[in-house]
Amino acid sequence: xxxxxxxxxxxxxxxxxxxxxxxxxxxxxxxxxxxxxxxxxxxxxxxxxxxxxxxxxxxxxxxxxxxxxxxxxxxxxxxx
Numbered sequence: 024x025x026x027x028x029x030x031x032x033x034x035x036x037x038x039x040x041x042x043x044x045x046x047x048x049x050x051x052x053x054x055x056x057x058x059x060x061x062x063x064x065x066x067x068x069x070x071x072x073x074x075x076x077x078x079x080x081x082x083x084x085x086x087x088x089x090x091x092x093x094x095x096x097x098x099x100x101x102x103x
Contacts, residue, residue, distance in 0.1 A: 026071050028070070028071065029069055029072075029074070029075040030057075030067075030068065031045050031046065031069075034070065034075060034078055037079075038078070038086075040086065044086075048081060053081055053085075054077060054078045055074050055077055055078075057069050058070065058071070058074070
């Protein structure tokens, strides 16, 4: 049985962030670099379950609940 693979775009969709955010995290070294394979002239980059878990962990610790860059300085509106 093949292990599940998570692409950069797929990971971004699952976490609800832009793929540019994922690329920034990779460049900053806060998440592991994805595995890179050259297949039929295309470069595939992906994480296994273990790598995806590390990316998701970073997201949950630093980006959720208004801790991300996009939401800094934005006031939360209380629902009535």
